[in-house]
Amino acid sequence: MRAILVDVDYVTKGERARIRLMLKKKKMFRMFDDSFEPYFYLMPKGDESETAEKLKGLEVEERGRKARITKVEKVQKELRGMPVTALKITCSHPWDVAAIREKVKEFGEPHEHRIPFARRYMIDRGLSPFTWVEFEKNGRMASNVRSAGDAPFNLKTLSFDIETYNPQGMPREKKDPVIMISYACEGGDGGVITHRPTERKFEKLVVDEKAALEEFVRVVKRTDAELLFGYNSASFDLPYLKARAEANGVKLALGRDGSDFKATRRGMYNGARIIGRLHVDLYPVVRFLGIIGTLKIYDFTLRNAYSEIMGKEKIKVDKLAIWKMWDDGEERKKLADYSMSDAQATLELGRAVLPMEVELSKIVRAPLLDVCGISTGQLVELLLTARSHSDNVIVPNRPGEEEVRRREMSFLKGAYVKMPKPGIYEDIAVFDFRGLYPSIICSHNIDPFTINCGCCAKEEAHVSPTGDYFCKKKQGLIPKVLGELVAKRGEMKREMKTLDRAGDEYRMLDARQQAFKILANSFYGMLGYARSRWYSLQAGESVTAFGRRYIQDTAKKAEDEGYEVLYIDTDSLFLLMKGGKREDVLEFMKKVNAGLPGNMELELEGFYKRGVFVAKKVAKDEDAKGAKKKYAMIDGEGNIKIRGFELVRRDWSDIAKKTQRSVLEAILKDGSKEKAVRIVKETVDRLRAGEVPLEELVIHTQLKKSIGSYEIKSPELSAAKKAVAGGMKYDVGSMVGYVITRSGKTISDKARVLEMATDYDAGYYIDHQVLPSVLKILKELGYDEDDLKLPGTQSSLGEF
DNA sequence: TAATTCGCTAGACCGA
DNA sequence: TCGGTCTAGCGAA
Numbered sequence: 001m002r003a004i005l006v007d008v009d010y011v012t013k014g015e016r017a018r019i020r021l022m023l024k025k026k027k028m029f030r031m032f033d034d035s036f037e038p039y040f041y042l043m044p045k046g047d048e049s050e051t052a053e054k055l056k057g058l059e060v061e062e063r064g065r066k067a068r069i070t071k072v073e074k075v076q077k078e079l080r081g082m083p084v085t086a087l088k089i090t091c092s093h094p095w096d097v098a099a100i101r102e103k104v105k106e107f108g109e110p111h112e113h114r115i116p117f118a119r120r121y122m123i124d125r126g127l128s129p130f131t132w133v134e135f136e137k138n139g140r141m142a143s144n145v146r147s148a149g150d151a152p153f154n155l156k157t158l159s160f161d162i163e164t165y166n167p168q169g170m171p172r173e174k175k176d177p178v179i180m181i182s183y184a185c186e187g188g189d190g191g192v193i194t195h196r197p198t199e200r201k202f203e204k205l206v207v208d209e210k211a212a213l214e215e216f217v218r219v220v221k222r223t224d225a226e227l228l229f230g231y232n233s234a235s236f237d238l239p240y241l242k243a244r245a246e247a248n249g250v251k252l253a254l255g256r257d258g259s260d261f262k263a264t265r266r267g268m269y270n271g272a273r274i275i276g277r278l279h280v281d282l283y284p285v286v287r288f289l290g291i292i293g294t295l296k297i298y299d300f301t302l303r304n305a306y307s308e309i310m311g312k313e314k315i316k317v318d319k320l321a322i323w324k325m326w327d328d329g330e331e332r333k334k335l336a337d338y339s340m341s342d343a344q345a346t347l348e349l350g351r352a353v354l355p356m357e358v359e360l361s362k363i364v365r366a367p368l369l370d371v372c373g374i375s376t377g378q379l380v381e382l383l384l385t386a387r388s389h390s391d392n393v394i395v396p397n398r399p400g401e402e403e404v405r406r407r408e409m410s411f412l413k414g415a416y417v418k419m420p421k422p423g424i425y426e427d428i429a430v431f432d433f434r435g436l437y438p439s440i441i442c443s444h445n446i447d448p449f450t451i452n453c454g455c456c457a458k459e460e461a462h463v464s465p466t467g468d469y470f471c472k473k474k475q476g477l478i479p480k481v482l483g484e485l486v487a488k489r490g491e492m493k494r495e496m497k498t499l500d501r502a503g504d505e506y507r508m509l510d511a512r513q514q515a516f517k518i519l520a521n522s523f524y525g526m527l528g529y530a531r532s533r534w535y536s537l538q539a540g541e542s543v544t545a546f547g548r549r550y551i552q553d554t555a556k557k558a559e560d561e562g563y564e565v566l567y568i569d570t571d572s573l574f575l576l577m578k579g580g581k582r583e584d585v586l587e588f589m590k591k592v593n594a595g596l597p598g599n600m601e602l603e604l605e606g607f608y609k610r611g612v613f614v615a616k617k618v619a620k621d622e623d624a625k626g627a628k629k630k631y632a633m634i635d636g637e638g639n640i641k642i643r644g645f646e647l648v649r650r651d652w653s654d655i656a657k658k659t660q661r662s663v664l665e666a667i668l669k670d671g672s673k674e675k676a677v678r679i680v681k682e683t684v685d686r687l688r689a690g691e692v693p694l695e696e697l698v699i700h701t702q703l704k705k706s707i708g709s710y711e712i713k714s715p716e717l718s719a720a721k722k723a724v725a726g727g728m729k730y731d732v733g734s735m736v737g738y739v740i741t742r743s744g745k746t747i748s749d750k751a752r753v754l755e756m757a758t759d760y761d762a763g764y765y766i767d768h769q770v771l772p773s774v775l776k777i778l779k780e781l782g783y784d785e786d787d788l789k790l791p792g793t794q795s796s797l798g799e800f
Numbered sequence: 801t802a803a804t805t806c807g808c809t810a811g812a813c814c815g816a
Numbered sequence: 817t818c819g820g821t822c823t824a825g826c827g828a829a
Contacts, residue, residue: 229803267801293827377803414805415829436829437804525803540804570806570829616808619819629807629828644808649826651810702827710822712801713812747811 001137003029005129007278007367008118010094019096023133023140024155028226028256028276031135031142036121037070039090041077041115041394042104048074048085051107055089060099067096079394081449081476086111086394106120109528111394114218116383123386128362153508154360155278158225159187159347160216161302161340162237167323173243177209179326180336180618181216181241182343185223186351190343193219196326198336213241217253220277227278228254229350231302231342234272234281238265269373270690282346284373285353292376292518298650298700298735306345309352315341323711348748355511356518357382365514375524377529384521384534387481396533400582407530412540416548418555419570420626422615424667424780425566427577428633429585430605434549436571437524437678439599440546442483442654447476448527448536453753464542465549480532489516510743554592554602561588569629572605582607608633608641609669614776627776634668646773654696656769659683663774673781680774686706687770697765698737706732715751723753740764775789 003023003732010017019033028759032093044051052072058500060067065179071090078084089104091097094117101113115123125145127133132148150702163180164171184190193204193212206212220228230237238261245252245260252260256276263273269284286305289295297304297374317325317338325331361371364382388395391606401409433439440446442463453471461469470476475483492513499506526532527540555565558575563585567574575586585604592602611634615626628646642648647657659679666675686692701716710717719738720730730736739757744750747768 266802375802379803380803412804417806417829432829453807522803527803528805529803544805572829643829644827646809649809651826704825710823715811715826716825772809 001144002134002148006130006132006155007125007129007369008122008127009367010117010121012093014709015092016736017117019118019143021133022192022276026228027224030140031137032140033135033142033145034120035143036124037090038094038117038120039071039088040097040101040115041075041111042087042089042108043079043084043111043394044087044108046107048087052087055087055104055107058100058103059437060096060103062096062099066092067099068092069100077394079393080396081447084394087759095427109596112385117480118368118722119370119434120366122365126365126390128365130358130362135706144709153355153416154608155226156224156352157227157229157347158220158349159184159229159343159711160233161339161342161346162240163322163342164240165323165326165327169320171240173240174247178212178241178244179209180210180321180339183219184340184347186347190340192336192343196332197329198333200333200340202340203336205452209244210250212244213252217251217581220254225277227280227350228274229346230279230281231286231305231346232281232283232347233279234263234270234636235283238272238279260677266370267374267554271369271373273369277635278368280350280354280357280369280372282350282353285357288373288375289353292369292771294514302342302349306349308785310345310348314345332693337543341510348516350765352664355508357512357514360518362521368679369569377526377532379519380526381520381533384477384481385684387477391477391480393477397533398533399531404530407537409537410537411535412528413546414544415570416551416568417570417628418565419628419650420574420631422613422624422780425576425611425613426609427579428566428608429575429577430572430584430608430633431575431589431602432572432605434601434603435520436547436550436600437543438482438486438520439601440543440550441523442479442486442547443470443508443597443599444542445470445476445479446527446542447478448534448539450474450476450479451536451539451542465545466538466541468538468542470542478523478527482520483599485516487514489520492516512783526748550596550600554695557592558588563588566611567628567631572613573602579606599700606635608635610634610671612664612667612777612780614780627657632668633662633664637692638669640665650700652771653699653765654771655683655692655765656773658696659770660773660777665775667777667781673778673783674780676774676781677783680770680778683770684766687765689703690760690762692760693763694739694754694757695759697739698761700737700740702738703732703734713746713747718748719751719753719756722751723756726756728753728755741767781786 005021007022011020020034023029023031046777047661051072055069055072055113058069069089070092073088075086075088077086077093091100101110104110126147130151130153132151133145133147134148135142137777160183165176165179181193191202191204193206193215195206195208197205204215205293206215208555242252242260254260254274259275261272261274262682264273272279272787286300290297290300295308297308306314315338325335357368361368364379365386366382411544437502450471451468456472458469461472463469469586490510496506496509524543526534527536529535552573554573555568558565564576566576589602589604612632614627614630615624618625632640632642634640645660653716662679663676666672666679703720706759707720716736716738718734724730735753738751738763739754740747740750741752742759742761
C-alpha cells in the first residue's frame, strides 16, 4: 500500500510502544507499526563483551513499573571521527530509556538517548514527513514501512480565531465569554460564529456561547480539517476555548478521537497537539522569520505579520474596545468584519509561510510540529543527527555545563572589515563571495573531526591560515551534508529560472531553496557555539581565517590591476571603477574565479552610479575615520541600497529616519545639496511649530531583561517604569515605544510611552534625532558643524 | 531553553 | 562643561 506520511507518534499497547502513523491517501487514516523498539548507545568503559553480559536483562524500578533492557548488541560505529565498538541497548518502552540510561552510566557513556521515539523511527527507516511511503498492510498494522519518494503537499486547511469579551482589558477566561469564533477554509468557505446578530452574510448566528462552541466543533468535523492554523492559538485561543467549554459544560472535541488538545512546551513557545489533525500556531513561525532576518517587524502581531508578509493591510480595531463594539448593534457589524478578516489573514499567512516549514521538516526528518518555531541551531542539530545515522556515525553528546563555561572563555576571531574613506563616490562595482563560509567549509573539508587528522601529512592536506590542517582522504560529516545542501540548492535555483514565477511549482521550489539556505548558513555558527555537539574553536577559526585570506587576496589583485578598493566587509568587495569599463571589471572577476577552489565563486552584486560613505563619530582631537557598516548607494535604475544608517534602525524616530532618507535620496538621485538642506530646514521648522504628530516621534527599543535587573537608567526603561506604574504591562522582551516629552530634566525623565505622551520636546528631536542623523551626510557635501549651527542657536539652519 | 563576530551609537555617570 | 568609560541595543555580514 502507498500513502503520504503526515505525522508520526506512538501509543502504548500493553507493555510495549507502538508507532502510530498518520497517513493520507484521499482521506487521512492511521496505521500502527509494532516492529520498532527504543534504543540508545553505550560507549563502555571496560571490555565490551563483559559489559554486554552484565547489562543483559537488567531491570530498574521506575515509577511503579519495571524498566528493562531487552537486548544488548555489539555494534561497529564511528564517533568523533574514530571507529569504535559500542553497545546498542534496546529498552522495553520509550519511557524506560531515561531510567536505564541513568543506571548504566556506571558502565560507560550513553549516547543518542534523547532522541524522541517517533523521530528515531523516522531516522532509522529513512522516512520524511510529506513524502510517499509504501508498506504491507494487515488490518490496522503496517509492516516494512519504507520511503517512496516526494509527494505533493495537499491538506484540507482551516484557520480560526476568537474574539472575547474584555471589559477589564485582558479577558478573564473564567468569566468573560467568547463572543465570536471565525474560521476560513481553503476554497472560500468561512464564517463568524456569533450569538448576537451582525447582519453579515458570513454570520453563523447561534443562541448562546455554548452553542457557538458546539458549532465550532461541528465546523472542524464537517470540513474534515487536516491542518489547523491559528495565530497565538496554542497560548491563547485554544486554552481560552477549553476554559469556556468547561464553564459551559460542553466538550471541546476537536480531535478525531473526541479529545480537545494536548498542551506542549518546546523551548520558548507553547504548542498544542490535536489528535488526528495538524495544528500549527503561526506565531512561533513568524518569530522564526523575524529571528533569521526574513521579516523586519518590531511587533509580532497578526496585523503586522500579515501586512509585512502579504503586503496587504488588515482591518484595524481598538482591541480594548472590543467589548463595547459587541454591546453596540452598529459597531458589532464592524467587529464581525474584523473577526472574519483575522481568520482569513491567518489562512493566507499560513499558506505563505508553511511551505518552507514543510521543506525543513522533510530535510531534517522531523515532524512538522517539532520544526515550527525552533531555532536554526536546533535545525542543524536535527539534520546532522539524521545524517549521522545513515553514515553509521554516533552523534557526539552535548557538552556539560562545566565544558560550556570553559568554551565560553575563548573567543573566535571573525571577519575582516576595511575602514572606508568618507565621501561621495561615482561608479562603484560591488562583488561578493556567494556563501563564503559554507563554500570554505566544503572546499577545505573543515569539520571538528577532520582537523589535524594524522592520516595525512600536513603539506598534503588542506592547510588553514591558522596553521591547522584538514584531512584530504576522508570527508567530514559537516562538509558532506553542507555540500549536498549547497549543490541541491544550486539545482533548484537553476530550475526556478525555467519556471513561471506565479506558478505553484515555482513557489514550492522557492520555499525549498529558502529552507536549504537557512540550514546552510547555520553550520558555521554551530562550530563556534559553546553548547554545540559539533563545537570546534579551531575549525571555526579556520573558516574565518580562510575567509579573511580570500577577501584580502582578492582586494590585492584588484589593486594590482589599478582599482581602488573602497570598502570590504567579510565577503563583499567595493571597487571604484574610475572610468573603467564594466567589461574590464567582469574580466577581473573571471580571473579571480579561475584561481579559486571548486566550490567558491566571486559574484557581481551590482554596479552603482553613486554611493555615500560617512565619517564615524570620534573624539574631538582624533582624525576623522570612515564608519564601517554604514553606506548608501544608488544603481542605474534608481534603486537605493542603504545599510547601517539610522534610518534602517528601529531605535530611531520616524521623523529622523524620514528626513535622513530624503536627504540621502536628494544626494544620490538628484545630486542636490540645496534640496537636501531644504528638507532638513523644513523638518526643523515643523518640529519647532509643534506640527509633528507623536506617532512620528516614537522611538522603539526592546527590553531584553526584566525591568528590575538593569544596572543603568535609560529612556526606554524609565518610560516603561512609568507605564507600569500606570497599569500597563512591560516584561522581558517587550518593545517600548516612547516619546521624549517636555516634562522632566534628563532625557530619561522626559521619556513616556506613546500612550502616556501628550507633548514633545522639539529641541530633543532637532538636536538629538534629526540633526545628528543628517549632519553626517551633509558633512560629506562640505558643510561642517559650524556651518550648520550658528553660534548660540544650536539648532539653527537659518543661513541656508 | 538553543548559531557567530564586527561595529556604531545612545545616554548615564563620573571626575577634572 | 568637557571627555572618557560603561551598559545596552541594534544592525551588517
